[in-house]
Amino acid sequence: MSQAKTLTSTELEQVLNYIAAQSYSQRNRVMLLTGLWSGMRVGEISSLTISDVMNPDRSVKAEVRLTAEQTKGRQPRTVFLPQKLRDELAAYMALRTDAKPEHPLFVTAGRKRFSANVMAQHFHYLFKKAGIAGASSHSMRRSFITNLAAKGIGVRVLASLAGHRSIAVTQRYIDVNDEMKRNAVELI
Template identity: 60%
Template sequence: MAQAKSLTEIEIEQVLKYVSKTRYYKRNRALVLTSFLSGMRVGEIAALKIKDVRNDDGSIKSEIRLTSHQTKGHFGRTVFVNEKLRSELSNFLGDRKTTDSERPLFYTEKSKGFSANTLTQWFFWLYRKAGVSGASSHSGRRTFITNLANKGIGVRVLAKLAGHRSIAVTQVYIDVNSDMMRKAVELV
């Protein structure tokens, strides 16, 4: 089975431009950017509850603590949330009137939480409709890891951020591209 496509900045902007015209714009934008800016698996995103990302005062947490029930390998981990994603999540949650922090963070049109499978399908159709071929629900995660590797972040740090127990698994995620090779030869 082929690996998920790692998206370029232009393709990410293409997806966000398409999302801006959708009915649930804020939710869809927050979903896409959560994938690209956190590196979480689609099942982890689907498992998020409001309490996982929002503090009692309404601010967005800088660290999301995933429990063993929310992760693929059943090992809890911490996801670090950068300022850009905190801003997007704050914008998205600003419209939510619920005080029930146990509700799913992301929900379907029927106000039910996404399952990992329905969110996988959602991403598949989103990329297809946005005109980005070869992308899947894993593309955000792979792009996250590749972009950080491209900026010189070491594989051990990448493995921790991805929740991998082996750096060999993380290395498979890194998409070597022309920009990376160009930068490498300039170091000689």
């Protein structure tokens, strides 16, 4: 089975433009950017509650502490949220004024929690309808790891951010492209 596509900046713009013209655009945008900018798996994103990401004063946390039950490997971990993602989450939460801390962060059109499977299917169809062939919910995670690797972040840090116990697993996520190779030879 082939790996999920790593999104280029052009493809990201393409899918964000598609999302902007659809129903639930703010929710879909923030779900996508959460995967892309935090490296969380779709199952982790779907498991989030409002209290996982929001402080009692309604400010967005800089770090999300995932419990063992929320992670694939059943190991608790901390996910660091960059400021640009915290800004997106704050704008999204401004629309969820009636939400309680224990409510799911992302809900379906029927106001129910996304299951990991339904969220994965949701992303599959978003990418397909946006014209991005080969992309899936895992594309966001692969893009997160690849983009950080391209900026010189070491594989041990990447493995920790991804929640991998083995750097060999993390290395399989990194998609080497011509731009990375051009930048590498310029370091000589």
